[in-house]
Amino acid sequence: xDSTATSPPPPPTKKPLKNPCNLCQxxxxxxxxxxxxxxxxxxxxxxxxxxxxxxxITDNKLFSRGxxxxxxxxxxxxSTVLAYVMxxxxxxYDYGLDLVLLSIDExxxxxxxxxxxxxxxxxxxxxxxLLIISYKDLYGWSMDDIVKEIGRKxxxxxxxxxxxxxxxxxxxMLNVDHIVTGHNADDIAETVLMNILRGDLPRLQRCTSIxxxxxxxxxxxxxxxxxxxxxxxxYTYEKEIVMYAYFKKLDYFSTECIYSPNAYxxxxxxxxxxxxxxxxxxxVDIIHSGEALxxxxxxxxxxxxxxxxxxxxxxxxxxxxxxxxxxxxEGLNRGLPQLGIGQTTKIRRMHDAAAxxxxxxSGLSVPNPTASSGTxxxxxxxxxxxxxxxxxxxTHIKDLERLTTMPTLNTI
Numbered sequence: 001x002d003s004t005a006t007s008p009p010p011p012p013t014k015k016p017l018k019n020p021c022n023l024c025q026x027x028x029x030x031x032x033x034x035x036x037x038x039x040x041x042x043x044x045x046x047x048x049x050x051x052x053x054x055x056x057i058t059d060n061k062l063f064s065r066g067x068x069x070x071x072x073x074x075x076x077x078x079s080t081v082l083a084y085v086m087x088x089x090x091x092x093y094d095y096g097l098d099l100v101l102l103s104i105d106e107x108x109x110x111x112x113x114x115x116x117x118x119x120x121x122x123x124x125x126x127x128x129x130l131l132i133i134s135y136k137d138l139y140g141w142s143m144d145d146i147v148k149e150i151g152r153k154x155x156x157x158x159x160x161x162x163x164x165x166x167x168x169x170x171x172x173m174l175n176v177d178h179i180v181t182g183h184n185a186d187d188i189a190e191t192v193l194m195n196i197l198r199g200d201l202p203r204l205q206r207c208t209s210i211x212x213x214x215x216x217x218x219x220x221x222x223x224x225x226x227x228x229x230x231x232x233x234x235y236t237y238e239k240e241i242v243m244y245a246y247f248k249k250l251d252y253f254s255t256e257c258i259y260s261p262n263a264y265x266x267x268x269x270x271x272x273x274x275x276x277x278x279x280x281x282x283x284v285d286i287i288h289s290g291e292a293l294x295x296x297x298x299x300x301x302x303x304x305x306x307x308x309x310x311x312x313x314x315x316x317x318x319x320x321x322x323x324x325x326x327x328x329x330e331g332l333n334r335g336l337p338q339l340g341i342g343q344t345t346k347i348r349r350m351h352d353a354a355a356x357x358x359x360x361x362s363g364l365s366v367p368n369p370t371a372s373s374g375t376x377x378x379x380x381x382x383x384x385x386x387x388x389x390x391x392x393x394x395t396h397i398k399d400l401e402r403l404t405t406m407p408t409l410n411t412i
Contacts, residue, residue, distance in 0.1 A: 023048070031247075034239040037280060042247050049244050053232055054089050060210050062230045063178060065096035070176040072167055073101040073122065073130070075115035077245050078182030080122060080252035082233065086180065087126050100174055104166045105134035106159060107142020108258065115253040122251065133170045135162055139329055147259060150337040156263045157341060161324045165316060171227045183231040186238040189283045190268045192290035197268070204294035208287060210234045237283060 021029045021041035029039035033048075040048070056062075063069065071086055073079045083101060090097050103119050106112050116132060123130040136142045139162060147155050171179050191207040206212055211230040233241065245252055260266065275282040310316065311323035318324070331339025 031243060034280065035237045035284075045243070045247070049236075049240060050085060050089065053085055053236065054093060056210070056235060057089070057095075057232055060230075062180075062211060062232065063095055063097055066098075067096075067178050068098040068100070068174070068176045069178045069180060070100050070102040070167075070171050070174055071128070072179060072181040073103045073119045074182075075103075075118035075122070075253040076182070077241055077250075077252045077254065078184055078233065078238075080118070080250050081241050081245050082180065082182040083122055083126055083128065084248070084250055086232070087128065099128050100176065101128050101130040102167065102170045102174060102176075102179070103130065103132045104163050104170070105132055105136075106163065107135050107144050109144055111255060111258050112143075114255070118251060118253040125251065131170060131174055133166060133173070135166065138162070138166055138169060139325075141329070141332055143259065146332065146337075149332060152259060154338075154341050155259050156265075158328055159259070161328060165323075165325045167229075168227060168316070177228065179227060179229045180232055181229065182233055184233040184236050184238050184241055185283045185287060186269070186272065188231070188234060188290075189286040190265055190272055192286050193268045193272060194265060195290075196293075201293060201297045204290050205298060208290040208294050234287070235284065 017026070017028060019029050019039065021027050021044050022038045023040060023044040027041040027043070029041055031042070031045060032039050033045070038048075069086070071079065071083050073083055083099075086097075086099060089095065090099060101119065101123055103116060105116060119130065119132075122128075134142070143155070143159055146158050150158070167179055167181075188207060192204060195201065195203045195207060211228060213226055213228045244250075272283065272286070279285070308317055308319055311318040311326055312321050313326045314323060316323045316325065320327075322330070327339060328341075331337050331341075
């Protein structure tokens with residue numbers, strides 16, 4: 001044997017991985033988490049994103065086995081990711097939840113009608129039942145109708161109040177124990193800023209709580225409901241929700257509401273993004289600050305918090321004789337859309353006095369402002385049909401029990 005024979009060359013040295021994932025160290029990182037600054041590969045990002053939401057659910061004991069949970073579904077990124085992740089975690093960790101989708105059709109042509117098509121596709125993709133109810137069915141007004149009446153100022157006030165009640169009414173129809181919404185950390189931080197800028201500190205408790213409940217007890221026996229409402233995305237950044245939807249290739253609707261550009265929230269959002277560009281933890285810091293302020297407000301005995309009761313018309317929980325939705329509806333139906341906004345008592349008193357003087361001058365009996373009628377005289381003198389469906393005049397939410405054509409899960 002030739003002793004001069006050379007030995008085989010050593011195997012080539014493996015080049016070190018450029019920009020490896022901070023967690024697995026075996027795959028190249030493809031993203032940087034906005035929340036922590038970690039550089040992660042796609043699979044590790046999915047893992048930490050889902051695990052953080054699971055920990056939020058379990059640490060805060062959001063659900064109990066057997067709960068029937070309605071997922072507020074709008075077709076946007078937040079609610080689409082929420083529906084996907086809720087189903088995923090329910091199957092993975094065996095929460096034992098009965099999930100349904102609940103969508104509200106505000107009646108915004110060119111926006112909500114398109115987004116609801118996305119929700120219907122999500123229903124089929126995730127095999128979760130869906131119920132869609134509309135402002136028109138509940139209140140007799142769509143948002144398009146309301147904007148025609150009031151213009152684009154304060155329209156978000158109407159939509160926010162009506163949507164909140166609509167979710168609760170839909171949840172009652174579905175007989176659910178719990179509603180989950182896609183409010184993320186950015187949304188909550190924006191709300192904290194808005195409440196502070198408005199000097200409305202008592203509202204901080206509601207906007208910073210991860211779980212709240214509304215109890216509506218109507219003495220007439222129409223309904224008795226205690227539905228919990230929670231925000232599993234409370235500590236989840238909006239940018240990470242977008243990245244998750246993108247890398248998972250989820251089907252969602254991304255167009256902004258055509259009536260929202262002038263909303264006050266938009267200014268808070270711009271301010272928040274400017275702060276976040278300077279300090280990455282700004283969003284979570286603001287949420288924690290809101291929680292601390294809320295605790296101090298509750299501990300201050302001199303702070304007067306409103307006493308909650310029930311609306312005398314619809315039975316919905318309210319701090320006044322009439323809930324905000326009934327007050328707004330009364331203004332719309334009486335041709336006074338500003339009735340529920342700003343100096344409500346003064347406007348209402350002026351209107352009632354003017355109506356009484358007009359009635360006395362004409363020698364007619366004093367009308368009931370909430371009585372049903374076929375037509376209504378608008379301020380400009382034109383007759384306007386009252387809001388109705390199937391011959392039933394809808395003056396406020398309590399008339400919901402008479403709407404026999406409301407949709408059900410079997411008709412969607």
